[in-house]
Amino acid sequence: MAIKDLKQFLETYFTAHHCTINEKEDGVFTVQLTEELDRALMNRPFYWHYVKKMGRPGQPMELTFITNPEKREQKGEWIHFGSPRLQQIMNHLKNNECFTQLFQKVETTERTALFPWLVLNVKISYKGKQKKDEIISIGLHLVNGTMKLEMMDILRDLPLQNTISNFCYTISPIIKVRSGFYRVEAVLEDYLQNQDQEWADESQKKLDEEVDLLKHFYVDRTDLEDPEDQMKREIDDIKKRYEPTVTMQVINGGIFYLADNTMN
Amino acid sequence: MYWMGHVKLNKDDTFIEEFDKVIEREGPFTSWDLFQLTYEAELTTMTSDFDGLRSLDYLPHVDFLPHQIDTAKQVVEHMNGRAILADEVGLGKTIEAGLILKEYMIRGLVKKALIIAPASLVNQWTRELNEKFYIPAIAHRKNYPWQDYDVLVTSMDTAKKNPHCEEIKQINYDFVLVDEAHKLKNHKTQNYQFVRSLKKKYCLLLTATPVQNRLVDIFNLVSILKPGHLGNYDSFIKQYGKSRHKLKQDAYLKQLIQQVMIRNTRKETELSQTKRHIETVWVNFSEDEQSVYDSLVDLTEPFTSFSKVTFLRELCSSREACFLSLQKYAKNEKNSQSYLEPVMNKIEQLPHHVKAQKIVELMEKIGDEKVIIFTEYRATQFYLQWYLQQHNITSVPYRGGFKRGKKDWMRQLFENHAQVLIATEAGGEGINLQFCNHLINYDLPWNPMRLEQRIGRIHRYGQDNDVHIYNIAIRDTVEEHVMNLLYEKIDLFEKVIGDLDDILAELEINDIETEIQSIFSESSSTGEAKIKLDNLTSVIESTHSNHAIGEDQQYGN
Numbered sequence: 001m002a003i004k005d006l007k008q009f010l011e012t013y014f015t016a017h018h019c020t021i022n023e024k025e026d027g028v029f030t031v032q033l034t035e036e037l038d039r040a041l042m043n044r045p046f047y048w049h050y051v052k053k054m055g056r057p058g059q060p061m062e063l064t065f066i067t068n069p070e071k072r073e074q075k076g077e078w079i080h081f082g083s084p085r086l087q088q089i090m091n092h093l094k095n096n097e098c099f100t101q102l103f104q105k106v107e108t109t110e111r112t113a114l115f116p117w118l119v120l121n122v123k124i125s126y127k128g129k130q131k132k133d134e135i136i137s138i139g140l141h142l143v144n145g146t147m148k149l150e151m152m153d154i155l156r157d158l159p160l161q162n163t164i165s166n167f168c169y170t171i172s173p174i175i176k177v178r179s180g181f182y183r184v185e186a187v188l189e190d191y192l193q194n195q196d197q198e199w200a201d202e203s204q205k206k207l208d209e210e211v212d213l214l215k216h217f218y219v220d221r222t223d224l225e226d227p228e229d230q231m232k233r234e235i236d237d238i239k240k241r242y243e244p245t246v247t248m249q250v251i252n253g254g255i256f257y258l259a260d261n262t263m264n
Numbered sequence: 265m266y267w268m269g270h271v272k273l274n275k276d277d278t279f280i281e282e283f284d285k286v287i288e289r290e291g292p293f294t295s296w297d298l299f300q301l302t303y304e305a306e307l308t309t310m311t312s313d314f315d316g317l318r319s320l321d322y323l324p325h326v327d328f329l330p331h332q333i334d335t336a337k338q339v340v341e342h343m344n345g346r347a348i349l350a351d352e353v354g355l356g357k358t359i360e361a362g363l364i365l366k367e368y369m370i371r372g373l374v375k376k377a378l379i380i381a382p383a384s385l386v387n388q389w390t391r392e393l394n395e396k397f398y399i400p401a402i403a404h405r406k407n408y409p410w411q412d413y414d415v416l417v418t419s420m421d422t423a424k425k426n427p428h429c430e431e432i433k434q435i436n437y438d439f440v441l442v443d444e445a446h447k448l449k450n451h452k453t454q455n456y457q458f459v460r461s462l463k464k465k466y467c468l469l470l471t472a473t474p475v476q477n478r479l480v481d482i483f484n485l486v487s488i489l490k491p492g493h494l495g496n497y498d499s500f501i502k503q504y505g506k507s508r509h510k511l512k513q514d515a516y517l518k519q520l521i522q523q524v525m526i527r528n529t530r531k532e533t534e535l536s537q538t539k540r541h542i543e544t545v546w547v548n549f550s551e552d553e554q555s556v557y558d559s560l561v562d563l564t565e566p567f568t569s570f571s572k573v574t575f576l577r578e579l580c581s582s583r584e585a586c587f588l589s590l591q592k593y594a595k596n597e598k599n600s601q602s603y604l605e606p607v608m609n610k611i612e613q614l615p616h617h618v619k620a621q622k623i624v625e626l627m628e629k630i631g632d633e634k635v636i637i638f639t640e641y642r643a644t645q646f647y648l649q650w651y652l653q654q655h656n657i658t659s660v661p662y663r664g665g666f667k668r669g670k671k672d673w674m675r676q677l678f679e680n681h682a683q684v685l686i687a688t689e690a691g692g693e694g695i696n697l698q699f700c701n702h703l704i705n706y707d708l709p710w711n712p713m714r715l716e717q718r719i720g721r722i723h724r725y726g727q728d729n730d731v732h733i734y735n736i737a738i739r740d741t742v743e744e745h746v747m748n749l750l751y752e753k754i755d756l757f758e759k760v761i762g763d764l765d766d767i768l769a770e771l772e773i774n775d776i777e778t779e780i781q782s783i784f785s786e787s788s789s790t791g792e793a794k795i796k797l798d799n800l801t802s803v804i805e806s807t808h809s810n811h812a813i814g815e816d817q818q819y820g821n
Contacts, residue, residue: 002307009301016297069324081308082322084398090305097294097302098279099286120279121303123310129344130314131371135307152303160296177287181280192273199314200271206344213492233463234491240436240465241344245272250279251306252299255287 006079006086007067013089027068028076033060040092041085100254104262105159108167114257116142116173118180119151121251122188128203128244135251136188140180142173142255147187158262170257177255185248192246200244207242211235311371315341319366319397326396328363331533332356335526336363345373345466346489348445348525350473353716354724355528357470358389361441362397368439368466369399376414377401377439378432378462383419384664385443390417411435420447424458437464445469448488449481460488479504482521489524539730540723544747547622548739553579556610557741561790563603573742573784577640579611580743581707582620584643587611619706619736620651626704626734627657627684634678634700637686638718640707645686648706652684659684698726705735710746711777742784749797750780 003009007029014021020032033041038060039048051058064076065085072078079085106112118140125133139151148154164170175183218231286293294302311318317337320328332355339347339360345368349357368374379401381389386403393401393415404410404418410431420442423432440462442448448456448469467489483500486493494500494517504517549557560575571593578586590608594601627635637659639645645661652659660674660682678685679699700722709715723731735751737743773779780797787793 003304009304012297013301016295016301072325078325080324082319082324082398084400087398090309093298093302093305097298099283099292100294100296100299101287101291102293102296102299121306123306125372126314127373130341131373132312132314133310134312135310137303152300156300162293162295178280178284181283185275189273197271204270210490210492213490215492217487217492217496219496230461233461237464241346243272244270245274247274247276249276252294252302253279253283254293254299 003081006081010065010067010079010089013093024064027071028064028066028074030062030064030076032062035060041088094251098250098252100162100252101257102160102162102254103164103168103170103257104259105161106165106168106259108165110167112165112168112259114164114168114170115260116171117151117256117258118142118175118177118184118253119155119256120181120184120253121152122184123249123251124188124192125247125249126199126244127247128199129206129242130199136191138184138187139256140175140184142175142177142180143171145175145183147184155256158258160256164257188248203242203244207238210238210242214238309370317363317367318370319363322366322370323363323397326359328359329356329533331528332360332363335360335528336367338526339364339468340367343524345439346468346524348469348471348485348489350471350525350527352527352529353472354720355530355533356724357472358392358443359396361468361470362393362399364466364468365393365439365441366397366399374438374466376435376437377416377441378423378435378437379415379417379441379443380420380423380459381417381443383421386417386419389443393417420455420458424454429458433461433463435463437462439466439468440464441468441470443470445485446471446473446481449484451484451487456484456488486521486524493524494520538723538727540719541730541732543732543734544752545622545626545734545736546739547618547736549741550615550618552610552614553618554740556607556614559607559610563607573781576742577707578643580619580738580741581639581641582617582644582647583611583614584647585641588643616651617647619738620648622736623648623704623706624652624655624657627652627655630702630732632683633702635684635702635704636697636700636722637684637704637706639686639688640709642688644706645688648686652686657684658682659686661685662687664688696724696726697721698724698728701727701729701731703731703733705733708735708737708743708746708751709777710750710780711775712750715751745790745794745797746780749794749801 007027010031011021014031014037017037018034019037022030022032024030035048035058038058039045042061048058066072066074066076066078067080069078069080077083077085103114106114119137120140121135121137123133123135125131137150137152139148139154140146173180214231214234218227317333317340319336320333331351335349335351339345339349345364349360351357351360365374365377369377379389379393390401390403393399399415401415401417402408402413404413404416404422408416410416410428411434418428422428440459442459448459450456469485469488471485480501483494483497495503548554557576557579560572560579563572575586575589578589587608590604590611594604594608623637637648639648642663645663649659649661658681660677662671662674662678662685666674674685675697678697685697685700703719703722705715705718709718719731719733735747737747779800783796783800784793787796
């Protein structure tokens, strides 16, 4: 579920940050920023520095966004998938919304147990001659060790909140969060081992070929000052360009306390 | 850590370290909404395939031409980010390079990039990368530490000087681009060795003239990108010698070059759909003007004949240009006043220049459309602006010496308010004026490459209409000879001049303008000059037809 509806995405973002949104017309809306978001997005530290020094409250800016490209000539910022503003917002999210702890909302008058799940969203990048990414969302039951894939899709339909509902209580993890993390990592490594390695073999072949050519280039070179140095540097360049590498990086994750029957 | 033989695996412990701490201090925890948005943002920015150009989705405001997209794809998918981009002038090498850089940045493969461009184009590169590609490039300024900025644009002269040079060599660049890379063809120069010594992952060399004189030029360029691809120096020289002719014969060599070089030509691209309509507009000097011209010709005083040709050219452009130049000469050379004064007095008496009058006539014919007028002389530029104003035609000036801001402002005034832009030669490089499709060459440069650059301002990527070019020349003057013998005989207006550069290099003519000027100044009569000029063009012409037609075009695909 990559961003499908940009306007919806922005509305959620700004509302979650307590900004007021005014729809002007279809595809055009204004956002009254809060001080927090003004500081995060508007890049004017001096303004805030001086305002605070003078003991004034300061006036956060109002932004006008245009999501309908037909109207991009109007006054305001045309915001689209490549626009610097959206990149900025997405980076703001990626840097600040990494950790969570959530509870399933349960309407009940009986005592109800909520079980802890470790949820990790992991980006795996495969880099050789070219590069591609894969995102895996994985959940681990911290009591019985069950694992689920596509966890975010499952969670999407659940009511979740930062506080626990009345009459609910949490079961303590038997698997520690850190060991849970390593279990997930081990499963992902296993998954990687069993994948098609053609891309990596091709990249390695290319790497070897170019290093061979390079060495041939330096045969009997007498006209250079430091042929050895130069050659070493160029071999490094080639390695950086082709060396097959896989990187696992956690996007975000958290502990989710869910009712027992939820995941069946 | 090594894993699965040759595949390296990087794991990331920072998340769990941080998360442990957050749990321990019980927060802060993200809300469910923002947690989901972050996940969506990652899904949106990830790259799920090895192939293809993701950058196109990020740049919906730019209309790329098919050949530009193909080029970027080929460089990223097949050349692995090291290539010579050798499109003919005006096809958008900058666009292709920007697209490639953007692609690598989106895929997270490039963070640190260095763009080396001619000093006059540094600001334009910076602006294009920012405006067209949303790449936060910065023009290097004095005292900027090189390490502190991710995408810097600089000139070769700055970069290769110390202390910059040593600082730059220490940096691990993910991407290095050299514009006007034909200046790197000699492996003994400081420029060449500097670029070779940079630590760079991806590398693009941009040039419109990849092979000029000797085949070893291309060997040197390729050796920056892929040392050894064409063998080593000795084996290359032994096999191919230094002449460029081998290139035609050797299919294998051509194929090797194709693996690292892309050359698009107008002929093959959609640009050829817009045509050039060329019209030569002949005018005659008025009697008074002709008499001044003749008396200049007849001056046998000992000033260098070189300056005499210049005076004659200037008189063909405007009274003002010639007058100012004579005045300056008289000031510097004692005793010259006596024989120059009569001519200067005569010039002062002259009525309006016949060409200026012709321009107004032409403008009536063209109607309301935008027109660029090129002249070689600043004095003429001033005069024309005033003269057009007298005839209620609005114009703005443009010169290479203008500051960036003023250039942009003039360009904008021209686009939105004025009908005419009057540019001098130096202003010819670097601005793009595709919204205009009429160009008047008020006087012709004696170097066809510069003419091509003028035309390239409007007949380029982004031009939707046919372009109209008017060349004004005065009969019975040096202009007539240059027009007939240089331009019309070798059909330079119709052809794209790409090949000419190669031909001149083969003839070992460094600067055609100087060559022509010396033909005029060293000849004792007009007849002699005409014969020599005719000989020169015949040689060019025959070299041209001997040339395998479209040879260069066959390199790339």
